[in-house]
Amino acid sequence: MIKMIAIDIDGTVLDHKTGIHQITKDAILKAKALNIPVIIATGRNLSSIHHIAKELKIENSSYPFVSQNGGQSFSFNHKDKGELKIYYTVSFDTKLTNELFDCANENKIRIFAYSENEKYAYCNKKISAFRTFMKFKSKRQKLISYNKKTDFSKLKVSKFICFGKAKHMDKFRKLAEKNNVSIFAFSYVSDAHANIELNPIGVDKAYGLKYVTEQLNIDAKDVIYFGDGENDIAAIKWAGKGIAMKNAKDIVKEAADDVTDLTAGEGGVGDYLFKNIFK
Structure with missing residues (x-):
C-alpha cells in the first residue's frame, strides 16, 4: 500500500519547455484528498523550490521536503505556523x-x-x-x-x-x-x-527520504518515488516502488521497478498515479 509519494522536480514533474502538466497537478490534488503525503526530493536549493510547491498546491504542507540531493531537509509551513523550518543541513569538511x-x-x-x-x-x-x-x-x-x-x-x-x-x-x-x-x-x-x-559522504536523496519517513513513521516499502536523473537512482532503489520517467536515461530505467508511459512534459507522473495507484 502506498503511504507516501516522493517526486523529483526537473525532468520528472517539470518539463522546462512546457511546465507542469495538468494531469500531474490533478494527481497531486488527488493524493492530498486521500491524505497521502507528497514529498519533493530535488537537487535544487530551497529558494528555488517554493514556486514549484505552490503550483502543485503543496506549499502549505507541514511535511519535510528534501533539497540539495538529500543534503538538506526543510518545510515551508512548519507545524502550521507558516514558518520556514530547516531540519538539517549536511556540510563538507x-x-x-x-x-x-x-x-x-x-x-x-x-x-x-x-x-x-x-x-x-x-x-x-x-x-x-x-x-x-x-x-x-x-x-x-x-x-x-x-x-x-x-x-x-x-x-x-x-x-x-x-x-x-x-x-x-x-x-x-x-x-x-x-x-x-x-x-x-x-x-x-x-x-x-x-x-x-x-x-558530502553518504548524502543522496535516499539519505534525505529516510529522514522524512522516520519523521512520518512510514516504511520505505510503502513509498513510491519518481525520478529521471543520475541523482535519483539511490532513491529509486530505496523506495518500495521506484519509477523512472519515460524521458530518463537508460541507467535510471535499469535501476527502476517500472517506467512511466509518458514523459514529464506529457504528464507521466500523474498518468502513472491515476492508472496504477489511485484505483
Whole structure:
C-alpha cells in the first residue's frame, strides 16, 4: 500500500519547455484528498523550490521536503505556523573544501558552491556566464569569491556544482572520488564540457527520504518515488516502488521497478498515479 509519494522536480514533474502538466497537478490534488503525503526530493536549493510547491498546491504542507540531493531537509509551513523550518543541513569538511577549490583552480574548473546560509554561495571566478546563470537559478543573493584566505569554518559548504571542459574534469573528479564524496551528473552542458554535483559522504536523496519517513513513521516499502536523473537512482532503489520517467536515461530505467508511459512534459507522473495507484 502506498503511504507516501516522493517526486523529483526537473525532468520528472517539470518539463522546462512546457511546465507542469495538468494531469500531474490533478494527481497531486488527488493524493492530498486521500491524505497521502507528497514529498519533493530535488537537487535544487530551497529558494528555488517554493514556486514549484505552490503550483502543485503543496506549499502549505507541514511535511519535510528534501533539497540539495538529500543534503538538506526543510518545510515551508512548519507545524502550521507558516514558518520556514530547516531540519538539517549536511556540510563538507573545511579542509576538503579548500582542496576541492584549489584543485578546481589548477584544472580550470568553475565552481558554484552553496553555503549553509541560503543567501550565500562561493565561486572561484569573479566573472563568468556559469556564475551568472547559477546565481539566477539558485536565487543566491550574495556571492563570495574564493581565495587562499577564505575561511570556510565560519560558513560551510553544503553542495558543489562544478563546470568545465571534459578533459579538465577528470583530475578533479578523481580527487572527489578519492575522498568518497557523493558525485552526480549535472545537466545544461554541451558535449565538449562536463559538470558534476558533489555532496558530502553518504548524502543522496535516499539519505534525505529516510529522514522524512522516520519523521512520518512510514516504511520505505510503502513509498513510491519518481525520478529521471543520475541523482535519483539511490532513491529509486530505496523506495518500495521506484519509477523512472519515460524521458530518463537508460541507467535510471535499469535501476527502476517500472517506467512511466509518458514523459514529464506529457504528464507521466500523474498518468502513472491515476492508472496504477489511485484505483
